[in-house]
Amino acid sequence: MEEPSVKIKDANTMSNRIHPSDASRGGRARRAAPGLEDRRPAVYTVWKRSSMGFQGTDGFCVYDDAGRLAFRVDNYSRRRKLCAGELLLMDGQGTPLLSLRPQLLSLHDRWNCYMATEEEGLDKKPSPTSQQQVFTMSRCSALKRSDEAEVHMSPAGTTASSSSGLSCKHPQAAAAPAYRIEGSFSRRNCKIRRGSDGKEAARIGRKSAGVASRPVATLGDDVFSLVVRPGVDVAPIMAIVVVMDRICHKPYTPMVCSSQ
16 A cells, blocks of 8 residues: 655645635636735635655645645654654745744643744754744643633743743733634634734634535545734744644544535
């Protein structure tokens, strides 16, 4: 039996089928009027597959509404949390953006997010003092029954060395979170709300796709939609999605389609 392999070319072919682009329906992609693009939500299709085709990889390919690769996570091994190591969020060209690391011995499945360095793009371990921490994220409850989580932005000057160590308590537990994740990520039905006013910053939903001469199909959990509101930085939102995938502990399954 041949081992499954996903190549970049195959990923691009698949994106033509699942991304929400008018061009994939046989017509030209429509452009918004000047000044309207900044007020329209950014729609992304998240495909839980690494762009690299080596055996054992499991990551993310994120496409914008025109079918272009916007973000990716490669070499994403689904191992136990204590052995998971670092996850690297990159843009479509492979430039490192954010580095994600699990906190050891955390009852709330805490993760720390740092600004990525050039060394990480070269597979080198960065210096702890050179990495600026962006945010910390953890479950709202120590119980594993809920997917709800909170994101706390880190104070300026916080580095990997100053935030390292074993901790079971959230460092900014007394402060209001920057984002709250509500709903069920496991079922691909959740919202990311701003902690200050409760307004929606982004939402995750199930993905449907239609092909000419075929009925509309609902894609499996490995393909879902990410809608980001105007004015919201997409990279941290995508980092939150990656962490949510880890802390929800859902078993890895291949992509399937079911006709409706």
